[in-house]
Amino acid sequence: MVKLFIAFAFMAIVAVGYSKECCSAEDKQSVSSQWHDLWTATNGGGRVKIATDVFTRFFAKNPEARALFKNVRGDDFNHPEWVAHTVRIMNGFDLCINNLEDTKLFNQVVGHLSSQHVARIADGFDPNYFDLFKEPLGETLESVISGFNAIAWDNCYNRISEGLKSNF
């Protein structure tokens, strides 16, 4: 009886730990709803401003990465080519979040995005940058989302990042 109790207790601990670490259904719900509220209430200019804030923070922490964006004018945040690029990235991120709850579609979305970055290895792209992106992105989101659920975002960004690295 005691052994059975210990086994159940162990399974319960593992289950709680698993749900906390792995972008659980609760995490997905929280992230999707916070993102939806932010994104639908933000117009095109506001979205570019958010993306610019993320990249300002990202380049401050990883200055060498800026050179990877020379084809899209990463040297000039006001350049239309850079603005168009930030829109592409944020639309890609939007797709990831919108499909968090549909595993099959989610895997297709992140797999495609992953391949688009694999094509940039020769230019010096390193998949580790997806992990380094989490902190600046989180800082920006925390500054614009009230009641930012840092744990859920952290868990679900890890899931997205794993997917973005899947084809490397």
Ligand code: HEM
């Ligand atoms: C959530 C994270 C990210 C998403 C959703 C994302 C999405 C995208 C998308 C949609 C494109 C355009 C692909 C194409 O049109 O071929 C792109 C291009 C690119 N991304 Fe990302 N990206 C992410 C993070 C990063 C990070 C952290 C880096 C860091 C260096 C990066 C580097 C690049 C580069 C160098 C390009 C090519 C730019 C060019 O056209 O010359 N991405 N990304």
